[in-house]
Amino acid sequence: MAIHDSVLLGAMSQSVDNLTMCVCRKLRIVRHKAKHVTNPRTDKQRVQRAKMKAAIELAQAFAPIAKIGFPAMAAGQTGYNGFVSANLQAVTVDEGFVATVDYSKLACSSDLKLRTPKVTATLADKSITFTQESQEASSWANRDDQVYAVVYEKALNEVEMVKLRERGENGVTSFALPEDWTAAEVLVYAFATTVAGRRTSRTLAISME
Template identity: 40%
Template sequence: MADAKMNLCKSISGQVGPNLFSKKPNGGVTVKSMPAWNGSLKEDVMKQDACFGALGRLASPLKRVLRVSCPPDNKGVKCNAKFLKINKSDVVTATRRYPERDFNPKAKPEEMFETVVDFSRLLVSYGRLLKGKVTVTLDRAARKLRFNQEANVVDGADCYADDKAYAVVFDTTNEYCLLVTLRERGESGSTSTALDEEYDLDNLAIYTFMTTRSGKQTSTSQYLTPGEE
């Protein structure tokens, strides 16, 4: 009977009731008692949870981008998790929805706090690869963005001539998102993309980043402010 209980424990991973089970590399299992959870949170903790919740919700409209900009690493960390990891909670500002009311520690974070994302500080990728040289202009009449790119292969830097450049166009009003393939690092030139009528031209967050040809390494993304034609 004792052997049966031991084998059962070894098959458990995660939280079961008040206990957290985790497997050791040697096949054993550690058990840690977790404090009772009654749905209550202190205000500062709930505020931080609201900020991370806002970032987590952004991962959905950005999912096609994150597959390229935040490739899974060799430790098994997936795209959405990497996106949350590279962005600090202070990218988001959280304020009380009803400051005149008493704080309710049992409410959900999104019920107590309104959140605003600073898209100029948001990162869609993070890495050591050399950043690209890309600017963007907006032609409102034609509803087109033109990305101008300069070659920037630097000897001794973490870069390759065949690195790929990408642009991200995110409509923060409607949460529409485009991933635009630009040129290789060793090329100079321009790439244009048209925007559907549904895109809010006054609320576009535009980024650029580089990847290696294999897609396994990335640069840190850059936020672009468009000039107008």
């Protein structure tokens, strides 16, 4: 932008070539038009927005689980942020910029080198039976680590957390699905945390029998 005082321009307010001229507060102002405008909605940006939107929608449902599953966050970060970041990898976007979640890759917990628990699940009459197998202590596991199951109804985008047993225990735990849940839409996951809750295992996606 420049201030111009040519008598040839007079008080005109119009465009010539790549210049725009106008009068402002009795001053004649000349502006250069931008020849190249950067598109803020490139395909790459649209893909990223679609992935982020899908991850945020998941995080809204999984927020209570994220507080436990993502404990070791940097200053100023939250478990919610950790969940969103970890689950971008579970979202793919097609050529029409429609996002799809691969639920087998869903992360309910951060992988902080704790051993994954051994849990299976059976669904019958809108009730899930979790069967847990005990594990011995090791460099990456303590017998008193707490094991959790996560039950997700994807059509309603609703989640319930089920506290199972300590890692060193065998046992069975039952969970009744809420009345408005559809059994065919239910997915199940499990992970473990230390007693202090500072370390977690990666998430185990469980195929129900």
